[in-house]
Amino acid sequence: MHRLITRWHPFALLALLSLVLLLPAVLGAPLGFDEARFLEDTRALAGGGNEPIATPGAHWLGLIVLWAGGEGVPLWGTRLPDLLCAVLGVLVVHDIGRTVFNKKIALVAGALFAASLALNGIGTRAGAGAPGALAGLALMDLLMRLHLQAKGGAPMALWMAHGFWFVLGAALLTQGLAWPLLGVVFLALMSAERRGLGWLVPLRPFPGVIFLAAVIGPWLAALPEGTLGTALWPPMAGEPALVAPTALLVLWPTVLFAAPALGRLWNERADPANSGLAAWLIGAVGLIALHDTAALAALPGLAPLALASAAALFAVRDGTYERFRHPPALGVYALWGTATGWLIVEAGDRAAWSTEACLAAAATTLAGLYTLILIGRGRYLNATVAALLTALLLRLAP
Template sequence: MRDALDRLPETRWPRLCLCLLCLLLWLPGFFTLPPGDRDESRFAQASRQMVESGDYVRIRYGEEDRNKKPVGIHWAQSASVHVAEALGIGSRDQIWPYRVPSLLGALLGVLATFHWGRALVGRRAAFLGAAMLASCLVLVVETHIAKTDAALFATVAAAMGLLGRAYLTPGHFSARQAAGFWLVLGLSILLKGPIGPMVVALAVVTLCIADRAGRWLRVLRPAWGIPLTLLVVLPWFVAIGIATEGRFFAEAVGGDMLAKVNSGEEAHWGPPGYYILTFLIAAFPAAFLVLRGLPGAWRDRMHPGTRFLLAWIIPSWLVFEAVATKLPHYSLPMYPPLMLLGAAWAMDPLRRPAPAWLRWIGIFALVLGAAGLSIASALLPYLADRRIDLVALLGLPAAALFLWVVLGEIRRGRPARAGLAAAVLAIPLYAVALEGVLPRLTAPWVGPRVAALLAERAPGLPPAQFGVAGYHEPSQMFATGTGTVLLRNGTAAAAFLAEAPGRYAAVGDRDLAAFQAEAQRRGLTAQEEGSVEGYNYTRGRHIVLRLFRAAAP
């Protein structure tokens, strides 16, 4: 294995090797994990409604306009669904076609990191950095979630890669590359508004201040480049403004974006320093190498490639730390330069050792990540379903092997080997958790189990004939279909059943008494058809949903 690790950065097919590594890391659980709450199911459901309605301008979730994010990810997800259905390999009712843009975005981001990273840190370090990036826990998770962040990550990696080429070799930066830069920025805006341009603009301003010069910016051809970006984004922005009479901009900017800046939206508040702390786990298993490389990167900041990577990281990191709403994946656009800096230090034969305290923090993060993943995998089946799963226990020897090999390479003073070994040996750790454990749990997947019970008791029932009270998580609507009626409480559930024959209603335990009282008042005989007991992990509470239908008089 050691010889293979030494030869891998010199492979003749680096992109093929990186693609293979990515697929081995990411495919476990990709097809089998049920739709998650809340963001994934919201995004997927809105995209499904686009496919069903043929309206590719407005973004809707159920009967409500979802005026929060631009349309780019919904177009990508809709296209993925159409392709899957045309090939006969998937359908709009399955979650995995909606995840394909996330997987492709992550893959393109890793390849972009290698492709443009070669000019910044060299070929061997770029390969190591891309491999480390592919194995990062936060990116592995994002490939399994049908939302914007992995696709945004790809556009930022590509835009910054092209910007780095313009900065390092302005004399060889072509008009075609400039066009690519502005087109990618347009795609980034369609995915998540100002985030991509913000990262680019902050890096440009930082470089201009540090260098006291910015003549190289001319090679980007902004005179026609900015109009090219506007040509990409304006048609939909004009269309959505007309379709919603301006409500999209009021709600997306005034409601969603400013709420994230000013307050911890949806209880996702975090103090300054949040991303430094979460990086130790979010960047597992690569964090230990990045921490060791940062002091050397700062010492080498006068080198143009290192200077560019630091300008990519520092100002955007400070902005994300200052924003009130914080989630670990928000800092994902800064992971490519961090991985490249860590890999450059590991590949440098003249590297200087990192301070001892940084080395021990890195070792702590490495052990904590491997042990945490394996122990969580072993315990989850018992905690969730009160059962012992032998497959889940495989994470323990996988973690032992991981730590034995990686810590051994670190002890021998071979950090590059340690980084590659960590990326490769993370594969079984993730496979156990994402394929062997999470999809096989029952308690967290309430919505799909309600849909299965409904299909058994009332096959072919139109979604509009089914209502649910006490469990309004987006995975429920995705599982039972567009048109599922979200009932306010148990009283509304009894009224729903009484209004028309053939209807079914799922009623949560907290709404059961009100449902029974209203059914009695109306003279409605509600027959229980079964129940689903589980755990609503978004609210942190046990739940029982009972399925009722109105009995024949």
């Protein structure tokens, strides 16, 4: 791990991993209904359409692509902004891990986040998901820094305080209230713990609210009557690649060590980093109850889960490794193996079980089985690498 960090800059390594995981779908995935509708709205804006769009910020990067490539831009070209936002989102997760833990944990957390099906679902298709996730992750990055500062950590720079209000406006303009609501829950839980709001002063709320109003005010004023609810809570229905049958599939393969990670998060909640991640997770779970799909809460909950899992993998001396063999953890391993088998069969069916598909299925199956074997031998960090290899082989399957 030390050689990996010193010979390769972690940001470059994670960016390369993200591209390898996401590019196959960017180049080869068929056009879906929601993606087609999103691109139609983007082209309407590029053509000078005057009808207000519910979340205009999600279309701005797409407008740049259309203006640069014209109407003849290929489908994969329209997906490049989402790919870029997804890769940057992985780097933001790494930055959060480096801030609250250390470089090794940050690298593993970023890799787990990059390999998830949830990120693959939004980072490989044109839509509001990836830009909204990038803005939301940046928002939570700054809130975690604020939380640590109040607990005696490094002080936030002035530009970070101003940046908070900027990314809050960006999150509202790209995906409505989803990520801002998560931030509100986080602030409420942390304020209840401190029994006061004084720790929010570094955010400079008075000028910040004025700036936020200037950013989103014109957009809200331009919305037609009766569309405010849709704009603030846009529908999130149904690309099959994103809205998986269960949250386990949406969070695959990151959920592999969720049981010991969550147990450690609760037991070590006195630690500022863990209490912040716990508040983040509580807010993400709450989003599931407010929406009819797990997709809306997948990415908000995925980042803290990846960070908690990575921290648990390096927690050798505090008894966490004993939790890796408790019944809840064993149950998750079994479910993970079942989900892996289901994904392999689904990939084979899509390719009509051609020779290439059969070879890819065999290689992915071996990698998945090797992951479970390493878990049985107690080599959990190596098992994480094998799980990432499983995800990579699955993405590269024809």
